[in-house]
Amino acid sequence: MTDLVQKEHLNFYQDKQGHKGIWAWLLSTDHKRIGLMYLYSIMIFFLVAVTLGFLMRLELIKPGKQFMEPETYNKLFTLHGVIMIFLFIIPGIPAIFGNFVLPLVLGAKDVAFPRLNLFSYYLYVLGALFALSTLVIGDGAADTGWTFYAPYSVKTGTNVSLSVLAAFILGFSSILTGLNFLTTIHRMRAPGMTWFKMPLFAWSTYATAWIQVLATPIIGITLLMIIAERFFGIGLFDPALGGDPVLYQHLFWIYSHPAVYIMILPGMGIISEIIPVFSRRRIYGYNAIAYSSLAIAFIGYFVWGHHMFTSGMSGPARIVFSLLTFLVAIPSAIKVFNWIATMYKGAIDLQPPMLFAMGFIFLFTIGGLTGLVLGALATDIHLHDTYFVVAHFHFVMFGGTGFAFIAALHYWFPKIYGKMYNIRRATTAFWIMITGFMLLYFPMFIAGFRGMPRRYYNLLPRFQIENFISTVGSWILITGLLLMIINLFIGARKGKKADKNPWKGLTLEWQTDSPPSLENFDEIPTVKEAPYNYKS
């Protein structure tokens, strides 16, 4: 390279496209800047929701009132759930890493529709502001739980309409992002990158994008129906007006169960990237992993009824939904086996991304296996709507997607900032977090099995021990989280300069500079080999 080229070589932070100051961010259609705007917004919401979780746990440290009324507790778990689901875990990985990394791993300059991409971001912000404004406007935040079950959601005096509207707008943002990624993956892969030479993160983003586009409209309609019922008294779900509350549950879960896979698939994609890089081995069973993403996306549409085994569905319906639920477990199990087989005879380097990826496998396995206990009819009748379920979904969503998210953050950090965080501190944070995690959520399985219902302000004395341990666990987990965030923060500002490819990855994003230039690649790369072809 000549000196001249190097001087002109600005990275995307320096290349402001003629905008000044903050506008270089707010008006940018660059996928990397949009990805980072999502990252910062989402982190803020995540921390708000973690604070709410912390307060709930504090209230449940022992029986009796500590410092809040039942009304407040009910609002807290609703807002905690809404933020975690609609503002963190559903948009999280696609919006942040899908944006920042997907064009890079495909060897593209940007996503297919950059302006639409910026528009999705603003829809996201609008939805988020609506959700948070329920806290301060009118009669306060909704107290229905994140599921907004009718008819309570039609009756309660709190700000349900606003929360529901927020979820609706966020759904739109999600659809547009999905559409953008589908087009990008179909049309903008680098020359030579056939479908089966595509990195697995792109595969899982692809499967996710289809669910976003196809399933999200259903929740949109459902939420509009709630608003129609609340404002115009049209009887859809409330029996007092001639409606059917179970219809609401069906509609809600027809969307929200596939959405569970919107939450987990991108995380699985990330794990499929990280494990081969740090094992220095070709991923075991590339095709099986790619196909299992599609299988999960497909079967995932037909299992929603397992959230409603006790709602009075007909006997045969319960049986069919239970059977299908067991089938959807197989593709996930296949992925876990493939990841572990990838480590076999590798040369494993336990860097923070790899540790978090292994943490993912462990926690996600617990979450997935306890899902089998819930999928069986006899046991679900007993465990449905107890703390067993609360533990199960925190294991899959936080232990699964959440840990994958953190792994991704540590993995692509040097690419994003061109700097490196402190590896030692990141490792310490990992061990603190996983300890806290187990203490916080494992006792919930026991409390749930012993019959403690969820969304329960009034702690019955016999569940005291489990809840006390759990509260202490939340302190440890949050300490680990804060340590991790501080470490990354320091790393981004003052970290050592990172190499272009510190982890020796083979996918395209590692072939360009860190941070990349505005156009990502000086020259669009050509792909000749399958990804992850580590030579031994």
Add this chain to the structure above:
Amino acid sequence: MFTNVSNFTQGVDTAFVVIFGMCLVFLIGITFFLIYFALKYSKKRHPKPVDVKDNKKLELTWIIIPTLLVLVMFWVGYKGYLPSRQVPADAINIKVTGMMWTWLFDYDNGKKSTNLLVVPIGKAIKLNLYSPDVLHSFYVPAFRIKEDVVPGKNNWMWFQANELGDYDILCAEYCGTRHSYMLGVVRVVSENEYIEWYNRDESASADAEHIGLQVIKKNACIACHSLDGSKIVGPSFKGLYGRSITVETDGKTRILLADDEYIKRSIYEPNADVVEGYNKGLMISYKDKLTEEEMAEVIDFIKSLNE
């Protein structure tokens, strides 16, 4: 575990142990290999990775074996569940009303009970579930039974208790502010005791209490209204009579005097005038639940709280 408290405990617990056991084997296996590989093939000990070709047989094995195992899990779950839908023809029918935030039980002979379900040991009991307001879920953890109480839908469940004692009833479907206080008790008694209780006339023994208070207790008004001036989710009955109340009628605010007429309307059409600072829609109409005579007693009792 493996007690015989109800006729379902064994089926459910067996399913749990079988499924949980298989899951535990998988978890231990996966965790073992995860840690073993991380140590054995760590970069230090094993610097040169070896390329391992995909092995079709191995891949098929780990598709087929888990598939068979999950089918077994499905089967035990199904087996344990099946009896809960096959209620014997001679079961005793009891109507259960789950309403914010109380359980009411109506027996065939007109006997009523609040938050206490008395059943004879060893007899099949069929519960017919009703809700006048929102979703609830009738849950007795010790019996391993649960079914949602859905307004507008006639869900049912059944069980047979095999051991004497008191067991908790909890509400498992979130139903608003005091969801976690919606507690009750199933009391399993001997056949003789049951018959004696079933035929006892409560109103005769409780004559010391004001009839209005009995009506209020029977209809579970006290889940929302206190008698001592404290605020629950509805206004307290104490000091209500004769006070000026700010209410909202069709979106307009006005001030009304709490006289007989007002109290009657508050109970028969609670959403017509909504007291300021309280939520509309929480209290249901008691139009076909309270007779005119009972209403007069309730008003008289509320009046008596001022003395």
